[in-house]
Amino acid sequence: MRKEFEVESHKLANSIDDARKRSILLFVSYITGSVMLVYGILHLFNHNHLLLLILFGCSAVFYGNVLFYHLTRRLNEACEFESILVGTFVLALVYQGGHENTALYWVFPFPAILFGLLGVRKALVMNIILLILLSVMLYVPGFIEAQYADAEKSRFLVSLSLVIIVSLINDFFRERSHMAMSQVQQSREKQANTDVLTRLVNRRFITVSLPKYLNQNPENFLPLAVIMCDLDHFKKLNDSYGHECGDLALKHVAQLFLDHLRQQDIACRSGGEEFLFLLPLCGVMDALHVAEKIRAALVETEFSYQGQPIPLTASFGVSLCKVSNGLDEAIKVADLKMYEAKQAGRNCVR
Structure with a gap:
């Protein structure tokens, strides 16, 4: 994409x-x-x-x-x-x-x-x-x-x-x-739509650039699966190891996300430790499977800082956008489901 x-x-x-x-x-x-x-x-x-x-x-x-x-x-x-x-x-x-x-x-x-x-x-x-x-x-x-x-x-x-x-x-x-x-x-345009740290697209791309393409060519996107992801206890990681460690962790997970997504999928850093994945022509069941695969890979892939292993987990929420003007609502639903995953004990998919 x-x-x-x-x-x-x-x-x-x-x-x-x-x-x-x-x-x-x-x-x-x-x-x-x-x-x-x-x-x-x-x-x-x-x-x-x-x-x-x-x-x-x-x-x-x-x-x-x-x-x-x-x-x-x-x-x-x-x-x-x-x-x-x-x-x-x-x-x-x-x-x-x-x-x-x-x-x-x-x-x-x-x-x-x-x-x-x-x-x-x-x-x-x-x-x-x-x-x-x-x-x-x-x-x-x-x-x-x-x-x-x-x-x-x-x-x-x-x-x-x-x-x-x-x-x-x-x-x-x-x-x-x-x-x-x-x-x-x-x-x-690329710089304006790219997160400097992770090199993923940023929230501006999702809110400004993507809707234009979605409205012009809905057949290339819909149904569009939406996955919200939030790293668990990230503030604690920053407080314990410093912001340099936090930045490296964000780069680490960003590359992991790209490794487990298709070429046409979009990975976005939507803010802080929150990420958003958009999967064109993908249903809810397939999106749940992708989110679970990423969750498991995050647990299994080692991240270390100054020789010390640091466990990373994340919580995921999944929704589906079926119409070209429904992206904002789908993101809100995925966000709510992600918070359900947080309340359910984190490190899970909802």
């Missing part, structure tokens, strides 16, 4: 980047589609059929792609197809030359757009392919319909290369910054 929370945190961090890609996709689709449509209408009667085909065709396909996104919400597929459209449009425009041979001037925004849509690696590959194809188109005699001056060709390719390099540098460090900030955020 801890891995699932890390995955959810990573998804949350990536949502900002998805919003950026979505904004670029919508902007490029609507603006490019509209500009091509307007230019197509303006040149409707100039009898340049290839130019009209490029303008109206690109407009229709850009609008079609954004419609595909709105209907399916498949952002990555829409961005990849948009990138293919951009590359095709650039090649077709340079091939035909555009109005009054101005096609080369329209190419410069598109390398940055590709980086925005695809990310650094894919965009770099596509930009390099486009640069190679454009070089071939410009310098192989008779390859394209348009005619460009030699000086214009060389200056265009150098300028386009510079735009690609600058876009690469910008997006490379933007991605690095995004990853670093995501890691910092995850680290802060």
Whole structure:
């Protein structure tokens, strides 16, 4: 379960980047589609059929792609197809030359757009392919319909290369910054939800972070067994041996708990010598068995301080959470049962 929370945190961090890609996709689709449509209408009667085909065709396909996104919400597929459209449009425009041979001037925004849509690696590959194809188109005699001056060709390719390099540098460090900030955020969240001494999750995780996941994905948790655990006579241990011994005892039992729980289970230090275990997709009988197994292991596993063996026992209370908004009540029930175990003589499960 801890891995699932890390995955959810990573998804949350990536949502900002998805919003950026979505904004670029919508902007490029609507603006490019509209500009091509307007230019197509303006040149409707100039009898340049290839130019009209490029303008109206690109407009229709850009609008079609954004419609595909709105209907399916498949952002990555829409961005990849948009990138293919951009590359095709650039090649077709340079091939035909555009109005009054101005096609080369329209190419410069598109390398940055590709980086925005695809990310650094894919965009770099596509930009390099486009640069190679454009070089071939410009310098192989008779390859394209348009005619460009030699000086214009060389200056265009150098300028386009510079735009690609600058876009690469910008997006490379933007991605690095995004990853670093995501890691910092995850680290802060982990620190805020982790008990410093035992490295178990703390009460904040149970009261603040867990309910969100429980409400979003109840099928991954319910029924959720709840076990409250309180170390017996822990104040006496601190008074007799000192707080250093008490801290070592807490670390000892925390590791023992982890050794006897499943990977998907959660062990929490809820305060002082109290611990809380959450067992997803687990019934009451299985939870009672787990609590008894931990109780017995605590008795049988030796703990010593400065060479002196110190017996450790604990009292347990078990309850069951059946609905996503019932965790607080289940914890209260488990807490009451734990106190019943204390009153029954300690070192037992209720």
